[in-house]
Amino acid sequence: MKSISQRELRNDNAEVIRSVEQGESFLVTKSGKPVxxxxxxxxxxxxxxxxxxxxxxRRVDYQDWPRVELGIDSAELLDDLRDER
Incomplete structure (x- = not known):
């Protein structure tokens, strides 16, 4: 079993995965410790x-559901939210 660091795994991910697909195994280490x-x-x-x-x-057709109305327009709602920051 080949040992590789976490960094090697991150940087060479595609190559490592191809090797695993071909049957190879890897011991992954972080700061020299097996993880x-x-x-x-x-x-x-x-x-x-x-x-x-x-x-x-059954399938649900969400277009048939009633729309929710807020009673105020979106611009007003956004202005209120931005004032609270």
Whole structure:
């Protein structure tokens, strides 16, 4: 396993990731101390995020929702907000 610094990982990110894709592993160090191991993923579930237990039952068309009216125009509201600074 090759050892690389955090700075090397940041500066040569694309090259390091290509190496990982080809099967190489890296020990990442910060100030000379090991902090992480970067290695290819093998046999893991690569589905990102949370699993969907149930698909959405209907689509919502937000254009049908009523508009919210403030009662004052935007310029007045912005002027009030800027005065509070």
């Amino acid at each position: 992480a191991v970067l290695r290819p993923v093998e046999g893991a579930d690569l589905t990102p995020g949370l699993p969907i237990s149930q698909p959405a039952s």
